[in-house]
Amino acid sequence: MTKYIRRAIGLCAVLLVALLVNAVRVQVVQAPSYDHNPANRRQAIARYGQPRGDIVVGGRTVTGSKDTGEQFRYERTYRDGPLYAPVTGFASQLYGTTLLEGTEDGVLSGADPMLAPFPLLNGLTRARSPGGTVVTTLNAAAQRAAYEGLGPRRGAVAAIEPTTGRILALVSTPSYDPALLSGTGPAASEAWARLNGQADKPMLNRAIRQTYPPGSTFKVLTAAAALDSGVVDDVDAPTMSPDPYRLPGTTTSLTNETEGCEDASLRYAFTWSCNTVFAKLGVDIGLDDMTRTAAGFGFNDRKLRIPFSVAPSNFDLRLDKAQLALSSIGQFDTRATPLQMAMISAAVAGDGSVRTPYLVERTTAHGGGTLATTGPRTLHQAMSASTAQRMRELMTDVVEKGTGTVAAIPGATVGGKTGTAQHGIGNSGTPYAWFISWARPDDSTEPAVAVAVVVEDAAAQRGDITGGGFAGPIARAVMEAVLGS
Amino acid sequence: MIQPGMSGTAVAADPAPPAERLPRRRGIEFTLIVLAVLLCVYGYCAVGLAQHGTVPPGAAGYGAGLGVLALLAHVAVRLRAPHADPLLLPIGVLLNGLGLVLIYRLDLETPADQAAPIQLIWSTLGVAFFIVVVFFLRDHRVLQRYTYVSVVGALALLVLPIFFPSVNGARIWIRIAGFSIQPGEFAKVLLAVFFAGYLAANRNALAYSGRQIWRFRWLQLPTGRVLGPIVAIWLLSVLVLVLERDLGTSLLFFGLFVILLYVATGRTGWIAVGLLLACLGAVAVGRLEPHVHSRVQDWLDPFASITAGQGPNQLAQSLFAFAAGGMLGTGLGLGHSVLIGFAAKSDFILATAGEELGLAGLSAIFLLYGLLVERGYRAGLALRDPFGRLLAIGLASIVALQVFVIAGGVTGLIPLTGMAMPFLAQGGSSVVTNWIIVALLIRISDCARGQYDGTPAP
Numbered sequence: 013m014t015k016y017i018r019r020a021i022g023l024c025a026v027l028l029v030a031l032l033v034n035a036v037r038v039q040v041v042q043a044p045s046y047d048h049n050p051a052n053r054r055q056a057i058a059r060y061g062q063p064r065g066d067i068v069v070g071g072r073t074v075t076g077s078k079d080t081g082e083q084f085r086y087e088r089t090y091r092d093g094p095l096y097a098p099v100t101g102f103a104s105q106l107y108g109t110t111l112l113e114g115t116e117d118g119v120l121s122g123a124d125p126m127l128a129p130f131p132l133l134n135g136l137t138r139a140r141s142p143g144g145t146v147v148t149t150l151n152a153a154a155q156r157a158a159y160e161g162l163g164p165r166r167g168a169v170a171a172i173e174p175t176t177g178r179i180l181a182l183v184s185t186p187s188y189d190p191a192l193l194s195g196t197g198p199a200a201s202e203a204w205a206r207l208n209g210q211a212d213k214p215m216l217n218r219a220i221r222q223t224y225p226p227g228s229t230f231k232v233l234t235a236a237a238a239l240d241s242g243v244v245d246d247v248d249a250p251t252m253s254p255d256p257y258r259l260p261g262t263t264t265s266l267t268n269e270t271e272g273c274e275d276a277s278l279r280y281a282f283t284w285s286c287n288t289v290f291a292k293l294g295v296d297i298g299l300d301d302m303t304r305t306a307a308g309f310g311f312n313d314r315k316l317r318i319p320f321s322v323a324p325s326n327f328d329l330r331l332d333k334a335q336l337a338l339s340s341i342g343q344f345d346t347r348a349t350p351l352q353m354a355m356i357s358a359a360v361a362g363d364g365s366v367r368t369p370y371l372v373e374r375t376t377a378h379g380g381g382t383l384a385t386t387g388p389r390t391l392h393q394a395m396s397a398s399t400a401q402r403m404r405e406l407m408t409d410v411v412e413k414g415t416g417t418v419a420a421i422p423g424a425t426v427g428g429k430t431g432t433a434q435h436g437i438g439n440s441g442t443p444y445a446w447f448i449s450w451a452r453p454d455d456s457t458e459p460a461v462a463v464a465v466v467v468e469d470a471a472a473q474r475g476d477i478t479g480g481g482f483a484g485p486i487a488r489a490v491m492e493a494v495l496g497s
Numbered sequence: 498m499i500q501p502g503m504s505g506t507a508v509a510a511d512p513a514p515p516a517e518r519l520p521r522r523r524g525i526e527f528t529l530i531v532l533a534v535l536l537c538v539y540g541y542c543a544v545g546l547a548q549h550g551t552v553p554p555g556a557a558g559y560g561a562g563l564g565v566l567a568l569l570a571h572v573a574v575r576l577r578a579p580h581a582d583p584l585l586l587p588i589g590v591l592l593n594g595l596g597l598v599l600i601y602r603l604d605l606e607t608p609a610d611q612a613a614p615i616q617l618i619w620s621t622l623g624v625a626f627f628i629v630v631v632f633f634l635r636d637h638r639v640l641q642r643y644t645y646v647s648v649v650g651a652l653a654l655l656v657l658p659i660f661f662p663s664v665n666g667a668r669i670w671i672r673i674a675g676f677s678i679q680p681g682e683f684a685k686v687l688l689a690v691f692f693a694g695y696l697a698a699n700r701n702a703l704a705y706s707g708r709q710i711w712r713f714r715w716l717q718l719p720t721g722r723v724l725g726p727i728v729a730i731w732l733l734s735v736l737v738l739v740l741e742r743d744l745g746t747s748l749l750f751f752g753l754f755v756i757l758l759y760v761a762t763g764r765t766g767w768i769a770v771g772l773l774l775a776c777l778g779a780v781a782v783g784r785l786e787p788h789v790h791s792r793v794q795d796w797l798d799p800f801a802s803i804t805a806g807q808g809p810n811q812l813a814q815s816l817f818a819f820a821a822g823g824m825l826g827t828g829l830g831l832g833h834s835v836l837i838g839f840a841a842k843s844d845f846i847l848a849t850a851g852e853e854l855g856l857a858g859l860s861a862i863f864l865l866y867g868l869l870v871e872r873g874y875r876a877g878l879a880l881r882d883p884f885g886r887l888l889a890i891g892l893a894s895i896v897a898l899q900v901f902v903i904a905g906g907v908t909g910l911i912p913l914t915g916m917a918m919p920f921l922a923q924g925g926s927s928v929v930t931n932w933i934i935v936a937l938l939i940r941i942s943d944c945a946r947g948q949y950d951g952t953p954a955p
Contacts, residue, residue: 014878016760017890021874023756024894027901028867032860034910038819039856046820051803051813054821054833 058140060084060105065120065143065378067100067112070152073145075100084196088113093189095159098168098182098217099150099371101320102190106200111217112146112371113190115319119144119375119383126383142378149178149373153493154461158183161486166468168218170351171490174358174450174459176388177367179318181463181490182351184222188214220322223347224466227433228285229446230342232356235282235406237305238293239399247278247402257288260333266291282406283414285430287341294340295333302340303329308394309356310366311348318351318371325352342433350464353448356394358462360407360427361450364400366391407450416447418484424460424495425452430484442469447483451491461494463487522583523575529587530571534564537594540829544602547830559601562617563594566624573628574939577635580947581939582876588869589627589935592920593620593928595862598829599849600923603842606835612842612923619925623932630936637941641884644694648730651687654680655737668741681746682917682926685895686933688750691730693887696761699723700883704762742788745902745914751775752898757891761883789912796912811837811845815907818848819859826855842923844915847907863904866919870897873938879945889941892934 038046046052063077063086074096076089088103090096101111109117118124120143127141151171158169162185171181192203207215216222238244244251255274256265266287273286281289294302306312306327316322325348331339338344351369359366367388374385395403407427410416416428431446450462465483538560545553553559567590574581597620601613634640640647657680661671670677696703702723739747755771758764783793794801799812809817818834821827832852837845851859873893877886896919903922906913917927 013760013763013883013886016763017874017878017886020756020760020890020894021871024867024870024874024897027897028863030910031863031901031904031908034905034908035819035851035856035859035863038816038908039822039851039859040824042816043820043823046817049800049803049809049813049817051800051809052817052821053836054817057833 056105057083059121059123060086062086062122062140062142064088064103065122065145067096067116067120068145068147069096069099069150069155072152078194080195082196087194088191089194090189090191093191094187095155095183096150097187097190097215098184098219099148100190102193104190104193104200104204105196107193107204111320112148115317116146116372116375119146122378124383127377144378144383145376147373147376148371149173149180150182150371151180151494151497153497154181154490155183157181157489157493158463158465158486159185159187161465161489162467166212166218167466167483167486168222168350169463169465169486169490170219170349170354171461171463171494172351172354172358172367172369174361174367174462177358177369177391178373178388179351179369179371180461180494182219182371184216184218186212186214218466219350220318220320221349223323223325223349223352224444224446224468225346225433226342226348226353227431227444227446228287228342229353229356229429229431229448229464230340230346230348231282231285231290231431232360232403232407232429232448233305233309234290234294234297234302234340235278236360236395236399236403237297237301238278239402240305240395241297241301243293243296243301244278247406250275250277251281251289251293253281253286253289253292255286255288257291257337259291259337260295262334264334266337279406279409282429283409285415290341291337295337297340299331299336302336303327305394308366308392309359310352310391310394316368318369322351323349325349342431350466353446353464353466354462357407357427357429357448357450357464358459359394360400360403361452361459361462362400363397364395365393411449416449416484418481419447419449419488419491421451421488421492421495423454424491425454426450426488426491428484428487444468445482447487449484449487449491451495453495461491463490465490521579523571523579526574526583526586527571529583530567530590531564533587533591533594534560534567536591537563537598540595540598541601543828544598544605544830547828548605559597559617562621563590563597566590566621570624570627570631573631577631578939578943580943582872582942582946584868584872585935585939585942588865588872589920589932592862592865592869593623593932595850596846596918596921596923596928599846599853599921600842602830602853603835603849605830615925616923616928619928620932622925623929626929627932627936630933631939634937634940637885637888637937637944638882640690640888641694641697644691644698647687647694648691651684651691652730652733652737654684654687655741658741659737663742669743669746676925679924679926681741681743682924682930683933685746685749685753686892686930686937689753689888689891689895692754692757693884693891695726696757697882697884697887700761703758704764739782739786742786743915744782744789744792745899745906745916748902748914749895749898749916753891753894756894757887760890761887792914793912796909799909811840812907812909812913814838815845815848816909818845819851819908822852822855822859824856826851826853826858829853840915843917844903844913844922845907846918846922847904850921851908862921863900866896866900869893869935870900872942876938876942876945880941885941885944889938889945892937895934896931 066073067075074091077086078089080087084105099112101113103109103113122141122143127144154171158181167185169181169183173180188207193200256267258265268286268288270284273288276286276289311325311327314324328345335344339346355366368391370386372386375383377383404427411419411426411428415430419426419428428449433444445467448464450459452459465486467482541556541559542552570586597613597616600616604611604613658669658671669679669681755768759768782789795812799816802810814837834849834852835841837848850862870893873889877889880886899919902914903916903918905911917924919931
C-alpha cells in the first residue's frame with residue numbers, strides 16, 4: 013500500500029504545481045492584458061482614486077478635484093468652466109476625456125511613466141504617481157475678452173503669438189461647463205444628453221473643429237500668392253480687371269458691393285475688398301500656385317496637433333477656372349477653421365513663415381520638476397519676407413482707411429481684413445462675419461498678436477462692412493488685452 | 498495472481514513502517530500557533546490602516562478571540578494527543594485566521610452584509626468540535642465500527658437539502674433559525690470513514706479476486722458482490738449532488754473514491770475505468786444541465802460576456818482581481834475584489850487573497866494547504882492499520898481535491914464549480930467540517946507517531 017500512497021502524494025503534488033503554474037500565468041503572464049481589458053474597472057478606480065493634476069492659465073489653475081468618497085473618488089471641477097472648455101475639454105468618469113484633458117491625460121492622471129521617480133520599481137509595486145501639471149500658453153485676459161466679446165452669439169476666436177505660434181486665446185461660443193459631466197450620477201448623464209441634443213452644439217469646438225467659408229478674409233492669401241508668384245509686381249498698378257467679372261466658361265457675372273473696383277490696383281481692391289479683382293487674380297495666378305500657397309499656410313493639413321487635432325481647412329486641389337475664381341475669394345468649397353485664419357494673419361504679421369501653433373507651454377511633475385517644454389517651430393514658409401512686408405502694408409491700410417477701421421488701436425500698428433461669407437443653398441443662410449488682424453506695439457519691432465474672429469449669426473445685413481462691424485470689435489478687444497498684459 | 502475466495506486481513510501485509518518514536522514537539526506547535534495568531538492580528542490591523550488610517554477598534558478583541566481558541570485547541574492536543582504532528586493545528590489556525598481577516602476586509606465594502614462575526618461564531622463552534630474529537634475519540638480505529646452507520650448518515654445528510662428551497666441555483670442548503678447549514682460538508686467526513694472502512698475490510702477481495710478482462714492483468718474486475726455496494730453508494734451520492742446542482746462536491750466524491758480505491762488495491766485499471774465513467778458523466782451533465790453547460794462555456798471563454806456587451810461575469814472579475822494583484826499584491830484592504838459580487842466572500846475568497854497578497858501570498862497559501870495535505874499523507878504512511886491509513890489519506894485528499902477544484906475554478910484552470918476554500922471561505926458548515934478533519938488527522942498522527950509509546954492498541 014505504501015507504494016500507492018506515495019503515488020497518490022505525487023498526484024497531489026502535480027495538482028499543487030498545476031495551481032502554482034496557473035497562478036503565474038494569470039498574475040504575471042496574462043496580467044497586463046487583463047489589467048487593460050476595458051471591462052476591468054480597476055484602471056478607472058485607480059485613475060480617479062487620486063486628485064487629478066491641474067491645467068494652468070496665466071499662473072492660475074483653472075481646474076480642481078473634489079473628493080466624493082465614492083468608488084470613483086475624485087471628481088473634476090472647473091473654474092470658469094465655459095470660458096476654458098474649448099481648451100481643457102472635460103474629464104468625465106462616464107464619457108472619457110477630450111482636448112487637453114485627453115491629450116495630456118497621462119500627465120494629469122499620474123500614469124505617465126515620466127512622473128515616476130523610479131520607473132522600474134513602480135512597475136513592480138504598481139504605485140501610481142501623483143498627477144502632474146499642464147501649463148498652457150493662454151493669455152487669460154485675451155481669452156476673457158474674446159469670450160465676453162462673442163457673448164451669446166455663436167462664434168469663435170483664435171489668437172496666436174506670431175513669432176512663436178503660442179496660442180493666446182481659443183474661444184468657442186456658446187460654451188458649456190465641463191464640470192457638468194464629472195461624476196457618475198444621473199446628473200452627468202442628463203447633462204450629456206442635453207448638451208448633445210442642443211441645436212447650437214455647445215460642445216462643438218468652433219475654433220478648431222468647425223470649418224467655415226472664409227469669405228473675403230481669404231483675399232489675404234490670394235494677394236500673397238499674387239505677389240509671391242509675380243502676377244502682381246506693384247501693389248499700386250492697375251490690375252486690368254473688369255467690373256462685373258464674368259466667371260470663365262460661364263455666363264455668371266460676379267459683382268462688387270463697393271464702387272471703383274474696375275481696373276483697380278491691388279491696394280485699392282484689398283482695402284475695399286473687390287471681389288472681381290481677386291477672382292480674376294486667382295485665375296491669373298493659376299491653380300498650381302494657389303494650391304501651393306494655400307498648403308503653405310496650412311490648408312489641407314490633416315496632421316496638425318496643438319496637441320489635440322485640428323480639423324483640416326480645405327482648398328480644393330482640382331478646380332475649373334470658374335471654381336478657382338470663386339475659391340480665390342473664399343467661396344465655393346474653400347473652408348477654414350478660425351485657427352487657420354489666425355495662422356494666415358500671423359504669417360503676414362511675422363516674416364511670412366507659419367509657426368506651428370501650440371497650446372501647452374510645459375508640463376511639470378507634482379513636485380514642480382519640468383517634464384517637457386514646447387518651443388517655437390516653423391511649419392512652412394508661406395511667402396517671402398518681402399511679400400509679407402507688402403501684405404502688412406495692405407492690411408494696415410484696411411484698418412486705417414478701409415473696411416476695418418473699428419479695429420484701430422492707439423499706440424499700436426494694426427493690420428486687418430474683413431470678410432462676410434455667404435453660405436447655404438442660394439446663399440440663403442445668415443452670412444458669417446469674419447475679421448482677421450494682427451497688432452504690433454509701436455515701441456516694438458515684433459508683432460504681439462494675430463487673431464481671427466468669426467461670428468455665425470451676423471444679423472441680416474450683408475456686405476463686407478458686416479465683418480468689420482460684428483467681428484472687428486471683438487478682435488480689437490482681444491488685441492488690446494494682449495497688448496495691455 | 499488470481500486467488501479467488503481469499504479474504505481476510507493477513508494476506509499481503511505491507512512492509513512495516515519505520516519503527517521510531519518521534520519527539521513530541523508540543524513547544525514548537527505552541528510557538529507556531531502564537532506566530533499564526535500574531536500574523537492574523539497584523540493582517541487585521543493592516544486592513545484597518547489601509548482603509549481608515551487607524552488600527553481597527555476590534556483588533557485586540559479579534560486577536561484575543563483567535564488566540565484563546567487556538568490555545569484551547571492546543572491544550573486539548575497537549576492533554577490527549579501529545580505525539581501529534583505539530584504542524585497541523587498551526588496551519589488550521591493560520592488559515593482560519595486569515596479567512597477571518599479577508600472576510601472582515603470584504604465586510605468593509607459591504608456594510609449591509611457583515612459576515613465576519615458569524616464566521617467567528619462558526620470558527621468557535623469548529624474549534625469546540627475539534628476539542629470534542631481530540632478528547633473523546635481515543636483511537637481512530639473505533640470509527641471502523643461505524644462504517645455502515647457513516648454511509649447511512651452521509652446519504653441522509655446529502656438528501657436532506659432536497660426538501661429545502663434552492664439558494665443561488667444550488668439546492669444544498671438548509672436554513673434553521675437564521676443559520677444556513679450545508680449538510681453535504683459533514684457528509685464528506687462520513688463518506689471518507691465509509692470508504693476507508695469498506696476498502697480496508699474488502700481490499701484483498703477487491704485486489705485479487707474477480708474476472709480478468711481480455712488478458713490484461715491491470716484490467717481485472719472484482720466480483721460484483723464486493724464492488725457492487727461501493728459503486729452503488731458512489732453513484733447514489735453523485736446522483737443526489739447532480740440533482741442538487743452541487744457539481745463540486747460530486748467531483749470531490751468521485752476523486753476521493755478513485756484515490757482510495759487505487760491506494761487500497763493498487764489497480765491502475767480501475768482508475769482508467771473510473772476516469773472513463775467520469776468523463777462520460779461529465780460530458781452528459783455538461784450537455785444536458787444548462788447550469789453546468791454555462792460554467793463550461795465561461796471557462797472556455799471567460800470574456801465572452803464582455804465581447805457580447807454584457808459586462809464581465811464573475812469568472813472574468815475573478816481573473817481581473819488575480820491579475821491586479823501581480824507579483825506582490827496591492828496590499829490588504831487596497832484591492833477591489835468586491836467587484837466580483839455576491840460570492841466574493843465564499844467561493845471567490847481566493848481572488849481577494851490573490852489581489853491583495855499577490856502571487857507571493859497566493860503561493861504561500863497554496864503551500865500551506867500542500868503542507869497540510871502532506872502531513873495528512875505522512876500520518877497515513879506512518880500507520881500500520883489499513884483503516885487508519887485509508888482514513889488519513891481520504892481526509893487529506895478531501896482537502897487537496899477541494900483546494901484544487903475551487904482554486905483551479907476561480908483562476909480559470911478548470912471549469913468553475915461552487916465550493917468552499919477550506920478554512921478560508923465564508924461558510925459555517927465548511928469551517929466546522931475542516932476543524933473536524935484536522936482533529937481526526939491529529940488523532941491519527943498521534944497514533945502514528947506515538948505507536949511505540951508502550952501503550953497497547955485497543
